[in-house]
Structures are given as structure tokens and as C-alpha cells.
Amino acid sequence: MQGSKGEGESFREYFRRARHDPGVRREIMRSAGVSRSVTGWLAAAFAAMTIFLTLEGGLRGGGWISTQSIAYAIMFVLCMMIYAKFGERIAALRAMDDREDTES
Numbered sequence: 001m002q003g004s005k006g007e008g009e010s011f012r013e014y015f016r017r018a019r020h021d022p023g024v025r026r027e028i029m030r031s032a033g034v035s036r037s038v039t040g041w042l043a044a045a046f047a048a049m050t051i052f053l054t055l056e057g058g059l060r061g062g063g064w065i066s067t068q069s070i071a072y073a074i075m076f077v078l079c080m081m082i083y084a085k086f087g088e089r090i091a092a093l094r095a096m097d098d099r100e101d102t103e104s
Helices: 011-020 022-059 067-103
Strands: none
Touching (some): 011 022, 011 067
């Protein structure tokens, strides 16, 4: 059975298949783990840029808040939301593995 999502297959069907096929489940978990890691690092970078720009602007005598620092803060929040979503997906897939182990 193929592990990747088919061209006409919906995500709901793909996850339904993952419920019954450990290979598909492992592939989704690997992909979600990499995506979660990347978004976590991006969130950290946006947080650092926000803090740096805020401190730089404030200490130079300009405004503490700038349009650019607000944009970085919004990107930080979006990255954290995506990070949390991938975490939920990984937890759901691990729960499927746990349920399968207890049934054996």
C-alpha cells in the first residue's frame, strides 16, 4: 500500500488510512515532526527579531513599537499556532499507536 497521499484522496481519507496502516502513520509523524521543528525555530527567530527591534528602537530614543516589530510579533504568534497544531497531530498519531499496542 502506498504511504503518501493519493492525488484524489482527501485528508480525511488519508488520516483514516493512517489509522489502519502503521507505515502511513510513521510517514505522517515524521513529516509533522520536521514541520514542527522548522516552525519552532522560525518562531524563535521571529521572537528574537521582535525583541531586538523593540529594544533597539526604544533605546535609540525612537518609539518602542514599530510596524516592523508588530509584523514580527504577528509572525511569531502564527508560527506558534502552527507549532501547536503539529504537536496535536503528533499526539493524535501516537495515541493511535498506543491504542494498537494495548489491543495486541
